[in-house]
Amino acid sequence: MTDETLDWISVGHTGDLPEGRVKTITARTTSICLVHFDGQWAAMNNHCPHQRGPLGEGSIEKGVDDQCWIRCPWHGWDFDPLTGKPPGGHEDTGQEMYPVEIRDGEIFVGIAPEPPHTRTVTDAMVETLTNWGLQSVFGMVGHSNLGLSDAIRLAVGDGKLKYYGIRHEGAAAFAASAYGKLTGKPAACLTIAGPGATNLLTGMWDAKVDRAPILALTGQVQTQVMGPGAFQDIDLLSAFQAVTAFSQPVLPSSNHVELASLACKTALVEQNVAHLIFPDDVQTLPSEQEAGAPEGRVSRTSIRPAQADLDAAAALIAGAKRPLIIVGHGAIDARDQVADLAVRLGAPVLTTFKSKGLVPDDHPNAGGVLGRSGTPIASWFMNEADLIIALGASFSNHTGIERGKEIIQVDFDRMQLGKFHPVALPVWGEVGAFCDGLEAARHPDADDQITELAERWAIWRAEKQARLAEDHGRGIHSFAIFDILGRLVPDDTIFAVDVGNNTYSFGRYLETKGSQRVLMSGYLGSIGFGFPAGMGAWAATQDLDAMRGRKVVSISGDGGFGQYPMEFTTAVKYGMDVTHILLHNGELGKISKEQRSGEWPVWETGLHNPSFAAFARLCGGHGSKVTEPAELEAAIQEALDYKGPALVEIMTDAELV
Template sequence: MNVSEQLLHILKQEGVQHIFGVAGDALNPIISAIAKQDTIEWIRVKHEENGAYAAFAQGELGNNLGVCASTVGPGALHLINGLYNAKKERSPVLAITGQVPVAVQGTNFHQEVNLEKVFADVCGYQAIIRSPEQAPKIILKAIRTALNDNCVCRIELPADIAMMEAESEKYIHSAFRSESITTPPTKLIEEAVNLIADAKKIGILAGAGCRGAKETVEAFSNRINAPVTHTLRASDIFDHSMENVVGLTGLIGNPSGYKAVMEPDLLIMLGTDFPYTDFLPKETNVIQIDIRPENIGNRIPVTLGLHGDIHETVALLLENCPEKEDCSFLDDLKKEFREWKKSMEQKADDERELEPIHPEIFARSISEQAADDAIFALDTGTSVIWSSNFMNFHSERRIIGSFNHGSMAVGLPAALGAQFQFPEREVWAMVGDGAFNMTLHEFSTAVKYNLPIKVIVFKNDELSFVKIEMEEAGLAPNLDALHVDNFDFVAYAQLCGGEGIKVEHARDVEKAVAMAKASKKPFIIEAIVNSGELSLPPRIGLTEATDFGLSKVKEIIQSLGGNREQWENLKKEIEGYFD
């Protein structure tokens, strides 16, 4: 057994089933070792970054590592963006990179890169193998660190050591996985109970740290009559059919979700490091509970911080808090949220016959038809807006994406990773045409491996979210820079060996979604949507109104000056808003 085979043996022992990557010189010993067994499958992606996104999806969705691999310098550098996404989402991912032989390291050898420096920020630990004797010890340390800290770790295997005879087999054992639970001291629980007892209006802002604690948080909100606002990442925990959920806050939020955070005299933040301080209160009493103590007080000053597991800590509060009688604040926001949902249903009604089609109609139809345990890979951009506002991630549905890193092009490769891990579940990629153009070559990867992913491409020939950002900053959009050159995506799907359908009329949306759902092949819905669709935050202040108005004035001036593109853009926005 050589060192490469030993590494593969350890990964098999830890339950790894897939390695996503692109083959190359320094990886050849590992590729050879994979060919000799049938437990771990080498998944040939078209680009290493997409392999890292696929590994992120597996780390995010399961209770195990996602694994990606690349060869020396250039290939390893391609992993970086996908790995940063895993870091920001706190997904356990192991990256295996080759390196030039030890004898020539430090000599500016062909393709040599100081990977330790390059990966220093993205990795929680780097296992840089210098000898066969050292290898199993630090390989297992990398695995333990990734699993227990929910982070990215890297194994660097020089080409010469990869072929050497393995040593130190006595050190190989199952990686330790902590099951310990952290709870705050009784004194702090009592302080929290007193703050809750004294408060008249309480709001809860719940994040992805509440995964596994849904029922406990729901019971707690009932006991203290607190509306629950959730973050984007927690949309599949606190779905919009739950009794006390009042929606999202932030730039893509809704009014009731915003008010539930900004108007109470006590805000309880659960498992969230919500970054948008403009949507957090300035002078309200705040209790923040988080398993990561560095998050407590990170965004706004807190009255009381509780370091602990969300489920166990909230259970202690639930056990000790008196039941609140006044439910007027909760009831008012629940009513407002119901009204908002009704307005969203009207916006997503397929009776709205504007063409190009309102993108909301597609999102609602997918929400209504997708399986109760479907996985949705949401790409960065307006596809997140349509998904979060017009879909309900109830039951066992999951969402994944680049919610903290905010990188385009995560949707399709993340869908690949998800479908590999859960072949029996429906996997939907919700992507814009800009993002799809960046990764469309991986659709042929889905065909090669018979992955029946469903890809909806919101096709409006522009980078719509970037246009919104420019308008909010008071700038007239540079429509030439924002333009996306597209082609026939259905023909492309068929060329690759998949299936697809172009949808240009609202009356055909439901049928197209049903076709995608039923297909046993990778499927593309080419959704021809209106580029003028507006998305406004739940609260527009004077600064936002001024900047947005200034942008529109500039667009009108350019239109009157003969800029045909700006005129067409304004027309589409007016049609989209008033239809």
């Protein structure tokens, strides 16, 4: 190839590399060892033919014959600095050389024009994933997923995907889990083999137990070294077996497009975890398979209950003077139908914590959250009810639904019906279809529970205000925080809530409004969920028209934020408009409380913390610190108004929750 047909790529200046030194440079995507030796410049293939060691990280050393050689840093193979030839006994051909020109002190290396891209296995699979609706990937690029990463890079360049490079794979899984909980559609998390893959497990379990779709895309060692125990070789199929509804390796003989389609279908239809394993050598194999798509493979989701069950439910309702509706996360897509049913029946609506806000607290029929994180309003109406209509609720022991009551239970998952104990009427069907199909008349002498609701709300609001007088001089009362936050945030805010005392206070004190949504680590209850979940929720606001423009507020304690603090830099890098409310009490307050209530000594729950506000500013975002109640409103409003990641560090009293 003549010099005229080469692409001449600038790789630096002569002052960048002293005499007698080598360095690694990149010309377009070609890794090259650049040499400055004996007053001359040379460029050669950077990969040692032994095990692809980087020659540019080596050194020029004298051999036994006093001749100088480039010595590979990995295993000591030698090459002539100017010709790339070995001293003999290794390789006859030596290293591929590239022409070098110096132009006014600037170094240019001539390389062949970039060949047309050859479509690979991972290209075909990523095309399939985007055809099925995948829009966002959270991950970390590494040595065993480079082929897959390049396919994702091309899709990002074509505008088919968005990619967010995280600092810890656990945060990627939590972000993808939150995205799935919010949208019902999967995001993906990308990792390398071995420890990168295993770091996903907590977030994947969070998605599994909370019925959220998620895709895990993990690199793997090359197929020829799988099994004997190569570097980072873990049996990922076994490691992920319990947490996944679908997990398959992509092998050279696999129908790789079909595997991608089945992974997407499993995540969507089963609202569960799907996993694809990509051995390093398979990722770049050529592929002629056409990308898959969902057309003709997914049915409509509405399941109308049997008419006999609707009639039986109507009869039970007609005989109840104090019917009560309890909604769980399984009713998340039927919030309007649930509210309409409540109005028709004159029934209060209580929510599980996972479905807080599904019927907002400013609705006349709303009774707030039931259970340990709930309100005394909800407890009152639970005790007084003579019929419970449980819609998409799974009867968690944290919720505290009274099992001795007469219960109508509606769920799209037949295994959830009467799962822990018999109910008066189990109804299989979608919650929205049940509400629309139910023709129920109220008992002629039904109690006026809506007037009672208003009275109970007045009592509870007065009680909350009275609690502000509690002051131990150790920090701000959590009610003051959530009272102000609830008033300031928009009606369509998405909250991502961590685990700890902050969670209980949020459930108890913040009154939801409008179409607000709450995301949490429900059944797994994993600390550290809050801020990564906020990142996932923000990504959804960029992808889906229904979410676009909604404000994201994440909430945690100092213990929870300390799990993944460096993800704040991720949020800064991608301009994520997430406001984080951090309740700083210097301890794992929930655990201290449990130790005291169990008559244990409080032990090892104290935390040594930095200034989180200063940390946020050092990361490039907004950070403010609040030590007095009078400062709260201005600080929170300033953070909400900031266009980008913002953190409000609030010094709180661990006992005032």
